[in-house]
Amino acid sequence: MSSSVRQTAWLIPGTSRGIGLEITRQLLECPNNLVIAGCRNPEKAAALNGLKSGAKGTLHVIQLDVADFDSIRAVPKAIAPILGEIGLAYLINNAGIGKEDTPLTLDPEVFLETLRTNTVGPVLLTQACMPFLNKGKEKKVINVTSTLGSIASADMFNHLGAGGVATYSISKAALNMLLKLERRDIVAIALCPGWVKTDMGMQAADLEPAESVVNILKVVTFAMAADSGKYLSHIGTVIPW
Numbered sequence: 001m002s003s004s005v006r007q008t009a010w011l012i013p014g015t016s017r018g019i020g021l022e023i024t025r026q027l028l029e030c031p032n033n034l035v036i037a038g039c040r041n042p043e044k045a046a047a048l049n050g051l052k053s054g055a056k057g058t059l060h061v062i063q064l065d066v067a068d069f070d071s072i073r074a075v076p077k078a079i080a081p082i083l084g085e086i087g088l089a090y091l092i093n094n095a096g097i098g099k100e101d102t103p104l105t106l107d108p109e110v111f112l113e114t115l116r117t118n119t120v121g122p123v124l125l126t127q128a129c130m131p132f133l134n135k136g137k138e139k140k141v142i143n144v145t146s147t148l149g150s151i152a153s154a155d156m157f158n159h160l161g162a163g164g165v166a167t168y169s170i171s172k173a174a175l176n177m178l179l180k181l182e183r184r185d186i187v188a189i190a191l192c193p194g195w196v197k198t199d200m201g202m203q204a205a206d207l208e209p210a211e212s213v214v215n216i217l218k219v220v221t222f223a224m225a226a227d228s229g230k231y232l233s234h235i236g237t238v239i240p241w
C-alpha cells in the first residue's frame with residue numbers, strides 16, 4: 001500500500017476463533033486496515049495465522065491473555081513498534097468466557113476468573129492502550145458485551161432457569177459501566193453481537209459469525225461522539241440498561 005495513506009489500526013483480543021477471528025478476517029479485506037490480533041497462544045492459532053495469506057490489510061498477531069495482567073502490561077511494548085507514529089484507532093475488547101451457573105450455586109473461583117477475563121482485563125487493556133488511542137483519530141473503545149448483562153432485560157432470560165449464566169451476566173453488566181470513561185474525546189460503546197454460532201453461542205444460535213460481524217463493523221465504524229456511552233445491539237439498536 002502507498003506509504004502516503006495512513007492505515008487504520010485495530011487491536012482485538014480473543015481472535016483465535018469465534019467473533020474475534022471473524023472481525024479480523026473481515027477487517028483484512030480492506031488494504032487500509034492494520035489489525036493487531038491478540039490471542040493466548042499465537043503458535044496454536046492456525047485459523048488466525050492462516051488469514052495472513054490472501055489478506056489485503058496487514059495482520060500482526062501478538063500474545064495477549066486478558067486474564068493475565070502481566071500479559072496486558074506487556075502490550076504497549078509489543079504494539080509500539082507495530083504502530084510507529086500511527087495511533088490506535090479502535091480497541092475492540094472482544095475476548096470473553098462464560099459458563100452456565102446460577103446465583104445460588106455458582107463457584108466463587110469461576111466467578112472471579114470470569115470477572116478477571118470479562119471485566120477487569122478489558123479495563124486494564126483500555127488503560128494500557130490510552131497512549132496509542134490518544135494518537136489515533138477515531139479513538140474508539142468497543143466493549144463486546146451481551147444482552148445478558150442488561151438488568152432491564154433480565155426477565156427475558158428467566159426461561160434459562162437452572163441453566164442460567166449468572167457469573168457471565170454479572171461480568172457483562174459490570175463491563176457495561178466501563179462506558180463511563182472520564183475522557184469525553186473517547187468514543188466508548190458497549191456492543192452485543194447478537195446470539196452467534198460460535199463455541200460460546202453454540203449451533204442453535206441465530207446468527208452466523210459473518211452476519212453478526214458485518215453489522216458490528218458498520219455500527220463501530222459509523223459510531224460518533226454522540227453515540228459514546230450507548231449500549232447497542234449488533235444492528236445498532238439501543239439495549240435498555
Ligand SMILES: NC(=O)c1ccc[n+]([C@@H]2O[C@H](COP(=O)([O-])OP(=O)(O)OC[C@H]3O[C@@H](n4cnc5c(N)ncnc54)[C@H](OP(=O)(O)O)[C@@H]3O)[C@@H](O)[C@H]2O)c1
Nearest residue numbers: 014016017018019065066067095096195196198199200201
Ligand atoms: N456468541 C454469542 O452468542 C455471544 C453473545 C453475546 C456476547 N458474546 C461475546 O462475544 C465475545 C466473543 O465471543 P465468541 O462467541 O466469539 O466466543 P468463543 O467462540 O468462545 O471465543 C472466545 C475467544 O476469546 C478468547 N479468550 C478467552 N479467554 C481469553 C483470555 N483470557 N485472553 C485472551 N483471549 C481469551 C478465546 O481464546 P482461546 O481460543 O485461547 O480460548 C477465543 O478466541 C465474548 O466477549 C462474548 O461474551 C458472544
